Amino acid sequence: MILFFSLFAGVNQAKAEAALNINADGAILVDAETGKVLYEKNADNVLGIASMTKMMTEYILLDSVKKGKVKWDQEYHVSDLVYKISQRRDLSNVPLRADGTYTVRELYEAMAIYSANAATIAIAEIIGGSETNFVKKMNEKAKALGLKDYKFVNSTGLNNRDYKGEQPEGTGAEEENVMSSRAVAKLAFHLINDFPDVLKTASTPKKVFREGTDDQINMINWNWMLPTLDYGYKGMDGLKTGTTDFAGYCFTGTASRDGKRFITVVQNAKDASGQGGYKARFEETRKMMDYAFSNYTTEQIVPKHYQVKGHKTLPVTKGKEDQVKIYTKSAIKMVVLNGEKNNYKPVLVLDKKKVNSKGEITAPVKKGETVGYVTIKPKNGEKVSFLTEEGQKKVKVDVIAGQDVEKANWFVLMMRGIGNFFGNVWDGISSTVKGWF
Structure with missing residues (x-):
């Protein structure tokens, strides 16, 4: 009467792999509501993640705001490190003034929309007091969320050498953040389910930073699969790109249509000729999204x-x-x-x-x-x-x-006991008599 089974790895992998040929070092496709894995390729290989790192910084920030530890209108005064990083236009940044004051919301939007690295470090300093302390929180949060196969060495996803010797203490100059595709998907799953408002910012295609001031700068979202951008995809509203020489072209995407939402991850995506690029990461993402929306349906099984x-x-x-x-x-x-x-x-x-x-x-x-x-x-x-x-x-x-069943009173239980006793006696006699013949 008691039946049991366990749910583990690999649903319909043969069918998915036959339909898909994802050209990336690591990839995964999951249902965003339940986290059911629909397709995976090398999903447990630990690879570079570049600016997809910022999803963890976003998670910790949104959690801090929810708990009242940080306020959106809270002001931040620029540190020397943040100022120096912000002036690097070869990195993704919004330039910040050395004597400038910025709100948490401004910095968050610059991070989530434009992948601004100095703004990300600023958020790390606001929450952790220093980026070094914040990195500890990142690794602790990853453990708390049940992630496996990860290592955070900074809050941004930059290679530590870009810090020019001022990377978080205890980390090497050549270190980078790494995760498996499964861990990245799990982080994204928690981010959009625990803090769904993150998609309001992540889906913003364009925004002007410090509009109306001498410092204004146009921010175009690096997620070019947002519907109005170059590789627009219907229903796409997140989540985070990432690119470094070490990690290659990476992207965590999420899209929603007709009540269905999926999450995809590609790491070091390449085109048919084996070359990485912006187009490659979006085209490989498109393959998985098209497959999911065309072939999967939410059904009432029971x-x-x-x-x-x-x-x-x-x-x-x-x-x-x-x-x-x-x-x-x-x-x-x-x-x-x-x-x-x-x-x-x-x-x-x-x-x-x-x-x-x-x-x-x-x-x-x-x-x-x-x-x-x-x-x-x-x-x-x-x-x-x-x-x-x-x-x-x-x-x-x-x-x-489906109903109440009251306990029988002592008399009924006694009579049942007597009945059972004589029933057992009779059964014993019957068996003995049958044995004689």
Whole structure:
């Protein structure tokens, strides 16, 4: 009666790999609601991430604002390091004045839209007191989010040599931030689900920094897949590009259409000739997005109040009734390949704390009481991978009692005991008599 299965790696990989030929050192495609992995290529290889690093800086900033530790209108006075980095036009930057004062929101928008490196360091200093302290927070947060295969050495994604000897303490001049595609996708998954407003800024195609002043500068979003930019893609509203010689051309994208949202990651993307470039990272992203939107649909696999075949009731001991109806508390929905809804079967797992070794529940039983859960399993033996445990829980729903079952009184229990005793005696006699013949 008690059935169990685990959800691990690799759903429909053969089909996805046949349909896609992603030219990148690492890549992954996931459903943004559940984190279900739909396609992956070298997803656990640790690679450079360049400015995709800034997603972690964004996460920590947004978390700090939410907790009241930082305010959007809080003012920042430019440090020597931030000033020097901001004057480097060979790096992505908005120039900042040495004696300037800037709000957290201004710096955040420069970071999220224009990938401004000095503005990012400024945010690190605001939160951590120094970038060195902030980098510690980045690695701590990565661990707290359950990321694997990562290392942060600065807040920006720059190569440490770009700091010209002033990189965060304890890090080497040739070090860079690294992550696996799976870890990058998991960070992006947490970022847009924990702080969905990040997409309002990430989807801003153009903005003028310090508009109306002598310092104004036009910021064009480096995500050229935003609908109004060069490689516009319908529904694209995030998230972060990254480029260095070490990391190559990288991009974490997210797009939403018709109630479906997906997240993609490409690291060191290249074109058909093996050359990296802006176009390559966006075209490889487009392949995955097109595949996802064309081939996947959110389906209700198990309806609300569903009763598993052969397990519509649960035996009850010491109750006025000897069984209780059980069913799912809610429905299970999941993104699946078109036409494969029926490829999944429900699996019942009873709570061992609620049932005895015979699979019986002891009265009294309350209507709505949880007695276990139902999850789903592919009939063809394939296994399903999710970025997070929370994602796995979304394909698992409680099974509850459909009615009250009161505990029987002492007299009824006594009479049942007597009846069972004589029943067992009679069974024993019958077996003995049968044995004579």
